[in-house]
Every structure is written in structure tokens, then in C-alpha cells.
Amino acid sequence: MESQLKYRKRMDAIFKNVRSRGYKFLMEHESKEVLKIYTIPTTRERLAVDANDAIKSANTIGYPVVLKICSPRIVHKSDIGGVIIGIHTPKEVKEAYRKIIKNMSAKAPEAKILGILVQEEVPKGFEVIVGAVRDPQFGPVVMFGLGGVFVEVLKDVSFRLAPLTKNEAFKMIKETKGFKILEGLRGEKPADLNALTGVITKVGEIITDLPEVMEIDINPLIVFNKGLVAVDARIIIKDRL
Amino acid sequence: MSNYHFEQALFQMKRLVEPRSVAIVGASGKIHKVGGAITRNALEGGYGGKIYLVNPNAKRIFGKRVYPNLEDIPNDVDVVEIVVSAPLVPMIMEQAVRKRVKGAIIISSGFAEVGRDELQNQVVRIAEKGGIRIIGPNCFGLINTELGLDLSFTFSKPLKGSIAFISQSGALCCGTLDWALQNEVGFSKFINLGNKCDLDETDALVYLKEDRQTKVIAIYLEGITDGRKLFEAINFVSKKKPVIILKAGVTEPGARAALSHTGSIAGHVEIVQGVLKQAGAILVEDVEELFDSIQVFSQPRSSGRNVAIISNAGGLAVLTADWCHKLGLSVPKLPSQTIEELQSFLPSIASPFNPIDMTGDADYERYKRVLKIVSETKAVDIIISIFVAQGLVTSDGPAKAIVELNNLSNKPLLAYMMGGNSVINGIRILHYGGVPVYSSAKRVSRAATKLVI
Numbered sequence: 050m051e052s053q054l055k056y057r058k059r060m061d062a063i064f065k066n067v068r069s070r071g072y073k074f075l076m077e078h079e080s081k082e083v084l085k086i087y088t089i090p091t092t093r094e095r096l097a098v099d100a101n102d103a104i105k106s107a108n109t110i111g112y113p114v115v116l117k118i119c120s121p122r123i124v125h126k127s128d129i130g131g132v133i134i135g136i137h138t139p140k141e142v143k144e145a146y147r148k149i150i151k152n153m154s155a156k157a158p159e160a161k162i163l164g165i166l167v168q169e170e171v172p173k174g175f176e177v178i179v180g181a182v183r184d185p186q187f188g189p190v191v192m193f194g195l196g197g198v199f200v201e202v203l204k205d206v207s208f209r210l211a212p213l214t215k216n217e218a219f220k221m222i223k224e225t226k227g228f229k230i231l232e233g234l235r236g237e238k239p240a241d242l243n244a245l246t247g248v249i250t251k252v253g254e255i256i257t258d259l260p261e262v263m264e265i266d267i268n269p270l271i272v273f274n275k276g277l278v279a280v281d282a283r284i285i286i287k288d289r290l
Numbered sequence: 291m292s293n294y295h296f297e298q299a300l301f302q303m304k305r306l307v308e309p310r311s312v313a314i315v316g317a318s319g320k321i322h323k324v325g326g327a328i329t330r331n332a333l334e335g336g337y338g339g340k341i342y343l344v345n346p347n348a349k350r351i352f353g354k355r356v357y358p359n360l361e362d363i364p365n366d367v368d369v370v371e372i373v374v375s376a377p378l379v380p381m382i383m384e385q386a387v388r389k390r391v392k393g394a395i396i397i398s399s400g401f402a403e404v405g406r407d408e409l410q411n412q413v414v415r416i417a418e419k420g421g422i423r424i425i426g427p428n429c430f431g432l433i434n435t436e437l438g439l440d441l442s443f444t445f446s447k448p449l450k451g452s453i454a455f456i457s458q459s460g461a462l463c464c465g466t467l468d469w470a471l472q473n474e475v476g477f478s479k480f481i482n483l484g485n486k487c488d489l490d491e492t493d494a495l496v497y498l499k500e501d502r503q504t505k506v507i508a509i510y511l512e513g514i515t516d517g518r519k520l521f522e523a524i525n526f527v528s529k530k531k532p533v534i535i536l537k538a539g540v541t542e543p544g545a546r547a548a549l550s551h552t553g554s555i556a557g558h559v560e561i562v563q564g565v566l567k568q569a570g571a572i573l574v575e576d577v578e579e580l581f582d583s584i585q586v587f588s589q590p591r592s593s594g595r596n597v598a599i600i601s602n603a604g605g606l607a608v609l610t611a612d613w614c615h616k617l618g619l620s621v622p623k624l625p626s627q628t629i630e631e632l633q634s635f636l637p638s639i640a641s642p643f644n645p646i647d648m649t650g651d652a653d654y655e656r657y658k659r660v661l662k663i664v665s666e667t668k669a670v671d672i673i674i675s676i677f678v679a680q681g682l683v684t685s686d687g688p689a690k691a692i693v694e695l696n697n698l699s700n701k702p703l704l705a706y707m708m709g710g711n712s713v714i715n716g717i718r719i720l721h722y723g724g725v726p727v728y729s730s731a732k733r734v735s736r737a738a739t740k741l742v743i
Contacts, residue, residue: 182561184517186517186558187517187518187521187561187562187565188517188518190561190565204560206560207564208561208563208564208565209564209565209568210518210521210568213568217568220568221564224567
């Protein structure tokens with residue numbers, strides 16, 4: 050109970066901070082803090098404020114790393130050169146840092162930059178998306194789909210009311226055409242469906258527990274044969290309560 | 291259903307659908323007008339309760355006494371059916387309150403559906419004051435075949451049966467009734483909800499769950515007023531009776547601000563489908579599929595997906611196997627013991643695997659024997675039996691064999707009869723024998739999927 054109160058206070062502080070910035074979505078690292086409170090595994094990462102700070106962070110996290118722009122104005126980070134992957138050395142960190150800053154001043158000069166997120170690079174796995182929205186008719190609803198073209202082109206997704214059971218979350222996964230891929234094609238090892246149903250139910254809990262949350266988006270969530278990790282996340286909150 | 295007065299809704303719905311007395315305000319002798327058609331249907335239905343006709347401008351209608359005013363009726367009235375022009379409805383409702391009527395079916399249109407929300411709200415406020423529950427306005431009425439009570443204005447008088455139909459659209463009710471008559475499909479209750487100013491699908495579902503005459507519930511749904519409430523009602527009812535839903539895909543008014551992926555993908559239709567499935571509803575996409583699904587529930591539900599296909603033609607058997615596979619059913623190879631048993635008497639050119647081709651001269655005896663063996667095979671959950679007229683055997687024999695197995699076996703059994711005039715007889719035998727029969731590989735396979743839990 051005491052820890053719950055502590056978490057609640059921490060989340061209130063995040064929401065307050067976001068509103069004070071005048072925006073209604075949490076930054077990637079803030080969104081992940083909420084996920085962590087709900088025991089959803091997230092990438093190891095640190096917000097760096099200059100190139101040397103980024104190198105220090107990368108050394109602590111371990112290579113390879115990814116650098117991502119962190120600005121409340123920028124929603125689609127990679128569209129404007131705000132993400133660089135496959136960084137293996139401190140020298141590459143420095144170059145990548147400068148390149149992102151340069152890209153930003155060219156393509157989004159008005160954007161306020163809070164820093165650059167240095168993040169562990171996650172090994173290959175199954176790329177999925179888990180999200181939630183507050184529907185005007187049904188209230189909190191969770192979504193599951195396979196990442197990439199499955200979501201963008203084929204709209205191969207399924208929905209359920211939140212909160213939901215792990216069993217119902219499993220049915221959601223099974224309902225998508227992408228399920229066969231998660232089971233492992235041509236001798237490939239299957240995705241950790243137990244961990245995945247866990248994340249789906251937890252996302253359902255977040256949107257049920259927190260009335261200020263309007264949308265949640267974990268995209269991508271990388272699912273391994275054992276375990277998984279949220280690589281990018283976004284939480285959108287109400288303007289005011 | 292936390293804020294929902296379940297017992298109260300059940301009691302009030304029961305009084306509306308099973309009244310002891312009904313007053314028709316706006317009764318008429320002109321059968322080509324709504325008031326006249328309703329009066330005719332109500333009087334001709336064979337209803338055992340009291341029907342009172344109200345119209346200040348008539349003395350007698352169809353030889354029956356007419357009261358000038360609702361309040362002139364000397365006895366109690368459970369339900370008032372209102373067929374007057376919309377602006378007069380509040381006045382009639384005031385009378386109904388004084389008369390202590392329990393429920394109102396408002397046929398009249400000209401309310402929220404044409405933007406007159408205030409008039410509709412006025413009616414609701416009067417009803418609340420007197421504790422009257424409302425079906426409608428802007429609806430086609432209701433039918434209770436068990437009581438012979440027809441408060442609709444349709445041409446077609448439905449047969450008694452076990453299917454309840456709830457619809458937001460009156461026209462769809464009329465079309466469904468007409469189809470059902472031609473196909474000899476019977477109904478228990480027909481409830482058209484219209485504008486749903488008070489009672490909605492949730493209340494109808496709660497009532498139908500307890501209604502002993504109803505075994506299957508079919509719903510045509512347009513708008514949803516309270517999604518959570520509807521979800522809980524379906525969830526509650528579908529555990530006891532199949533709930534089939536045809537949802538008209540109304541696109542979401544007003545685009546959602548799409549800051550997240552989920553937000554941009556979460557269209558109204560996808561969410562509704564997910565939620566209804568979660569509640570345990572059986573979703574259909576078209577009226578034809580709705581009718582096909584209604585009929586399949588004469589069969590028990592299945593927890594397995596393994597289908598055995600038994601046919602007198604190889605081509606149709608393979609076509610059906612393809613559809614089963616495409617729709618997520620499986621057509622497994624039969625156990626070697628079953629295959630050997632079939633091989634012992636089938637002609638050498640027959641195929642004893644699955645799908646089973648018994649060849650074109652398969653008659654009553656062969657259908658019967660193969661059906662029995664297959665139905666006793668543990669590996670089989672659902673049986674689809676196919677017949678196509680090929681000039682060697684008439685359709686009655688195979689149909690009889692299928693019906694006989696249906697009476698013996700507790701496995702779901704569906705039939706597919708291909709052809710025209712030469713299968714009419716077989717189709718009739720199957721229909722009266724309680725075996726759902728379809729006219730294409732796709733339709734029979736799709737109907738089979740509805741049985742799988």
C-alpha cells in the first residue's frame with residue numbers, strides 16, 4: 050500500500066510536469082517510467098545533456114547503443130533524423146550526438162531539445178505493438194498487433210475491453226493473422242507469449258487505474274523467445290482532470 | 291452490471307412483452323395505414339388477454355367497441371401502444387400516467403430521428419414521473435408468438451419458434467419476418483427498439499435470457515448508447531444462450547486526435563468487434579449470414595474444430611474442406627481404424643479418408659452407415675453431410691439418413707444440398723428434421739464455425 054502511494058505520487062509528478070510544459074503527452078523516458086511501475090520491462094537508457102554525458106551514459110549502459118532525440122515538439126522522431134542506431138564506440142556516440150543536433154537545427158529549429166536519450170540496442174526479436182485508448186462508448190480498450198506492415202498496412206490488430214484476463218489477452222493475440230509468425234515459422238523459436246499476455250493485461254491495468262491517461266502506445270515492444278522489452282512508448286494524458 | 295437494476299428491468303420488460311391487457315391509441319380500420327395494420331394484427335393474432343381500441347373519431351372498428359379516451363377504459367391497462375402523430379404523444383403519455391399504465395410502445399415517428407430531441411425528452415420525463423417504461427419511439431412494435439400477441443404492423447404473421455429477434459430497424463424486422471415465413475423458421479419474440487429513448491438492447495437481453503421460449507437471440511444493432519452496459523449484458527446472457535449480432539458499421543463521428551499509433555488505428559468498427567467478441571457474441575456481417583447462423587443453433591455447440599465431411603461427390607467435398615480450412619476449422623485425417631471400417635463396405639473407387647467421397651450412387655443405406663461410423667469417431671467434433679443430385683439417387687433417402695443420425699447423435703450435424711428442383715424434397719426433410727441445410731460450401735462451413743466455442 051505504501052509503495053503504491055509512492056508510485057502514485059511519482060506518476061502525479063510526471064503528469065504535472067507534462068502539463069506544466071503545456072503538452073499532453075509524456076516523453077519516451079517518462080512513459081517508460083510509468084511502464085516500469087507496472088513491471089513492464091523497458092530498455093536501459095539515460096537522458097544525456099551533452100556529447101560527453103552521452104559517452105558516459107553509453108559506457109555505463111554498454112554497447113551497442115541507440116541515440117534518440119528527446120523533445121516535446123517531436124512526435125515522430127525517426128522521420129526527421131532524430132534516431133541513430135548501431136553505435137559501437139564512444140567516438141561514434143559523439144558523432145551521432147552531433148549529427149542529431151545538426152538534423153534538428155535543420156529540420157525542426159523551433160523544437161526545444163530536452164536532451165538525447167542514450168539507449169541499449171535491443172537484439173532482434175518479434176516486433177509487436179501494444180496500446181490502449183479510452184473509447185467514448187466503451188471506455189478503456191486495449192489493442193494488440195504485430196509491428197511494421199502488419200499494423201500500418203494490413204491493420205491486423207485486435208481489441209478488448211480493459212481490464213482483461215491473461216486468457217482474454219491470449220485470444221487477442223490468436224485472433225490476429227500475425228499469430229502464426231509469433232508461434233515460430235520454419236523452425237524459428239516461438240515468441241514468449243506468456244510474457245506478452247502479461248504486458249497486454251498490464252497496459253489494461255494502467256489505463257483502468259489512471260483516469261488521466263487517454264492513450265498508451267508501446268511501439269515497438271520486442272518479444273524474445275524468453276522475455277521482452279518495451280523499446281519505445283508514448284502515453285497521452287487529458288489536458289486537465 | 292453495477293448501476294443496473296437487473297430485477298427491476300426484468301420485471302418491467304416482462305410486463306411489456308407479456309401484458310394481460312393492451313390499449314391501442316390511434317386504432318383504425320384502415321389497414322393500409324399503420325394504425326389500421328396494428329389494430330388488425332392485434333385482433334387477429336389469437337391473443338388471450340384484453341385489447342382495447344382508443345380513437346375519439348370512431349365508434350366501432352372491425353366490429354369492436356372503441357373508447358374515445360384512454361381514461362374511459364373501465365379496467366386496468368398494462369401496456370399502451372401509441373400510433374398518433376408525434377406532437378400528440380406527450381398528451382397521451384399524461385393520460386397513461388393517470389391511468390397507471392405500466393409500459394408504452396410508441397410507434398409514432400417524428401422524434402429524435404428527425405432532430406426533435408426536445409419532444410422525445412418531454413415524453414421520457416412524463417414516463418419517468420409515472421414509472422412507465424417505453425419501447426420506441428419510431429418503431430414497428432413487438433410480437434410475442436407464445437401469447438399470439440402481435441403489436442406490429444407487418445404483413446407477415448410469424449410462426450412460433452425459439453429464436454428471439456431484437457432490431458433497431460423496423461424495416462429489417464419486416465424483411466426478416468417475411469424471409470422466415472417462406473423458410474418456415476419460427477420466432478419467439480420480435481422486439482423493435484426504434485429510437486431507444488428508454489429501453490434498449492440491454493433490457494431486451496436481460497428479459498430474453500430468462501424467457502423459456504427463447505433458445506437463440508439475434509440482434510441487429512446500429513448505434514450503441516452505453517457500450518459498457520451492452521458489453522456486460524451480452525457477457526451475462528451469452529453464457530446461457532447464443533447471442534448473434536449483426537452490427538451495421540457506422541463510422542466514428544469526429545476523428546480521434548491521432549497522437550499515438552493505437553489512437554490512429556482504433557477505428558470504431560474494430561473496437562466494437564473486439565468488444566462484442568470478448569463478451570461472447572457471435573458476429574455476423576450480413577443479413578444472409580445472420581439467417582444462416584440463426585438456423586445452425588438447432589445443433590449443439592462444439593468445443594472442438596475438427597470437421598468430418600461426408601459427400602456423394604468428390605468435388606463438393608474438397609470445396610467444402612477448402613472453405614473449412616480457410617475459416618479456421620480443421621478437416622483431419624480419420625484414425626486408421628475408422629478408415630479400415632469404412633473401406634470394408636465402401637466401393638473401391640470411394641475415398642474413405644477425410645473428406646469422405648462415398649461416390650455418386652451413395653443411397654440411404656450408405657449415408658446411414660458412414661454417418662454412424664463417423665459420428666462415433668472421437669477425432670470428429672462436427673459433421674458436414676453433402677448431397678448433390680446426380681441422377682442415380684433421389685434426395686429423400688440421404689436426407690432421411692441424415693435426420694435419423696441427428697436424432698441419435700449429440701454431435702453437431704449440418705447439411706449442404708446442391709442443386710435445384712431435385713433437392714427440394716431432401717431440403718424439406720432436413721428442415722423438418724431439425725438439421726440446418728445450406729446451399730453452398732462457403733455457407734455451410736461458415737455456419738459450422740459459429741458453433742465452435
